[in-house]
Amino acid sequence: MPNTLGDTGEKQAIEALIQLFDPEGKFRLGDDCAIIDMGTEYLLVTTDMVNQETHVPEGTGGRLLGWYAAAINLSDIASMGGFPLGMLFAMGLPKALDTEYLADISKGMKDCCEQNGAKVLGGDLKENPTISISGTAIGLVGKNEIMLRNGARPGDKVFLTGRLGNQLAWYESPDAHNLEPLLKITPRLKEGQSLAQSGVVTSCIDLSDGLSTSLHHLAKASNVGFEVETESISFISGLSDADKEKCLHLGGEFELLFTAGPRAASVLGNMVSGTQISVIGEVVDGPEITIIKNGQRSVLEDRGYEHFR
């Protein structure tokens, strides 16, 4: 009988928490953001934590760390099509931390917020043996525009923004000069907003845990399956077949994965807010997720990053 988080892993632990907090599934706890009905719009609230030991490679500069802590939260607002209003940060920091490093963290947060239309509105500062930063992002989205995870229907096409693989270099060679592509991620806010306003998107999620895990999340929430073709996925240049295979499971990509009706491709074209979008597959009856490579079909397992494992 499993009795530690290391035994159960993150996914099972989250499942148990959702059961406890929301047994009837009324509050959509599994989504990227919490949704609060504000009358004419929905308020989106999300919180994501960055911990030194598990997320912050040795040698990460404060600015990069602050940027990352802001960006991962803003990405959750993006995946629902929201406009960010502001952010708060609760920081646990060691007593011995250089105040210059804290200033750099804060500048990184501020840069990321300002470049994405958000403001730093508050926070909390506490002593802790290692750096731990919890960001909270608040946003708004029109009630008719919100993108959820549960609307994909068989026959819809599966889309992906941008190109995969920016993070791979650091995983292959964890050098300081590969830190920037790993952490200086771009929340796809404009893209998410355009997609939400297009009216053709049926489900959306960001890739924070990797493509395979995100496909599994969408499949489960929408009660469907997927057929995805490796050849249709856009990767950065210079990747081998083995590299591309790894990228299917790489956590820390922050592109948007979404589904839209069969005629949506003609509405959306191949760019959204200046970012390339690709049709990578199709929604099918569930629950299986199939990856097709050179005509060979195989089951795409959920092998994205999982905490405590």
Next chain:
Amino acid sequence: MPNTLGDTGEKQAIEALIQLFDPEGKFRLGDDCAIIDMGTEYLLVTTDMVNQETHVPEGTGGRLLGWYAAAINLSDIASMGGFPLGMLFAMGLPKALDTEYLADISKGMKDCCEQNGAKVLGGDLKENPTISISGTAIGLVGKNEIMLRNGARPGDKVFLTGRLGNQLAWYESPDAHNLEPLLKITPRLKEGQSLAQSGVVTSCIDLSDGLSTSLHHLAKASNVGFEVETESISFISGLSDADKEKCLHLGGEFELLFTAGPRAASVLGNMVSGTQISVIGEVVDGPEITIIKNGQRSVLEDRGYEHFR
């Protein structure tokens, strides 16, 4: 020249962050909650972190810990007169943590939220060497009702809800049976809402860092001073004079400290939503805060709890 957080301390570090994020003071970063204009009302958002090493005594049960992590955030909503809508929790947890303990933490959060009219709406779960829990509480308050820190005027009376001293036993004798009064705190939400609706309150804050620190916060924000009489403060029974003196600086009390016009006492009476309120002093021209004990006047220093010190 100070260069670590241990050198500067929490207050100076927060001051520097506020200067960076909001040099013109437009976003009220020093207040208990961030305030977002939603048209007819203000949205209140606050985040507070609880870390195992600095906040969680050895032997603390999960339910008590979860309750505390929720309650300290709801107290910030209370101090502005708000109605809580929901909470999110970002948790950093060790791999070896017993899943039963996590279930207990979650039950404590849920109990506290439900008993205070809030719902757990989402969160995040990450691996971390020690337990770190960041709560985020979201609330609403009427634009004409919000209580801030900056409205105290000379001639106003100073009020305090409840009685001080519940936390003292644990500080004097950190035994397991003294944990409950330390951590099972009651956010003064109903009291805050009634006070906000009374229309007579000119400033308000909770006592999270202790009475002396909270008085200093109000004094600074309102640009006033205070004269407070020890004899007018309500303490739990059985405290010596030395105990009472300690309670003036004890962090972790969550009563509301507020100011109201000279005739407010007749409007408010001596109870608000079933909780006793006491007039403990008067607002005077600043910046000094004077404590009067047996007719003896002395300066009340800011000696509440400060992180990194």
